[in-house]
Amino acid sequence: MSDREAEFRTFVAARMESLRGLAYLTCGDWQAAEDAVMSALSKLYVKWNRVDSHDAYARTAVVRAAIDETRRPWWRREHAHSHAMPEHPVADGTQAVDDRLRMREALSHLPARQRAVIVLRFLEGLSVQETAAALKCPEGTVKAYTSRGLDALRQMFGTELEARHEAAF
């Protein structure tokens, strides 16, 4: 095994799980998320020696692939969405599980790119500029999507929701 491949394997071992979570929150389906991660990491494998920041590249590629998964026409999708976000939250009495379902439900109502902006900014902690670079869109779009996304989420969570980066809008 080459040094290059050993480095790549180490990176995948460390980041694959979190990248899958990032993709899942963006596209809303675990299997599609795994496909997005697989696609993004296989691209990274090819470009490994030419990419400055492996983490940034992987994150961007995963989010873009996950957005693409939401756009794939029905005839190219696998019809196996057993882990797709539920349409309605079902509380089981456990606060954490309730929050999880409510957040998944809330995210499922956002357009894919708006969802990606929220996830990149508040899960990955990216700045407006970094998010715009990751999604290849203007910073103004990121700000607008952030604002609209937060408004939508607050409609479900009410005033109990706090977003640490709001001051940066």
Next chain:
Amino acid sequence: MKQLSDLLWEAKSGAPPMRYDIDDVVAAGRQRKHRRTATWAVATAVVVATAGVALVVPRGPAAVPTPPVASPTSAVPSAAGSFYDYSFRGFTVPGYRVALGRLGFDYSAANVSKAGSSGIEQEYQASVLMYRPGVEPRMEGTSTQTEPINGHPAFWNNKVLYWEIADNVLAAVVSGKLSQAKMRALATAVVPGGGPSARVAMKVGYLPPGYRLVTVGESYSGSFVELVPEAGVQTMSGQPGENTTAAMIPGNLVIAVTIPADGKPTPSELTCGDRPLCRVAVGGGYRLTVQGVGMTTAEVEKVARSVVAVDDPGKAATWPAADEAFPTSALLTVIR
């Protein structure tokens, strides 16, 4: 008060077991490396040389591409063909006139107008698009399955009729005028493969270094082409289906031989103004226009002086094939 970041972390918990492991990812990466463009890729002679693959850009039907020789870092294309061949033949539909219209990075297109009309009087009805293999156009909104077209899966999305005309090849009918039934009739008539080479009403002798021919358009009003710098080719080839047109690429160069119907001047001598735009009258009452966004006027003028329009652009049968009308260095080759 709940932190959004905490809720997002919670929302992605409870994942099912992963279907892939590290070995799967490495195997996929190796496969992509050796078959880097699983669907299609576009390589210019320069790009190919950079990648260490020897390939002759084909010029005409008799040309045979040199078998590619892979270097450790190169893609290994299995076949090559002209970028400038339409992906479907002309076809006939009662009541309509179908003309090949545009060939670009993502698709070949035909323009459909009412039968019996001709020239500038013809009335546009619809466009038929056939995407390059593997290209999936960006779609918004909901797709609704409909009856298959010639046995192939079909669906509506945003009033556009799509169908999988061949394996891994998507086609579409776009119309703001025709009923769904008429759009289906057009789709049913389309036959993939065997399309002719795109033609242009000019020959071009000089282009700035690195410029590539990425769009060929032909219509009742004339002929136009778009060229972009090498970096633009990389941008466009990396975004299949994203509607990344040549007009979005910095340094976009447009050369057109068209009927002057826009009220702009048609000087008898080549005239270049302050902007990087030159115009001159050519045969048959047509006008040559050369415009280079972001280029110097001197460079645009140099290009314009090297352009020779066909004697009568109104006679499309006299137009040369696109890959015979430009310097070889400007041509693209499709590698599958």
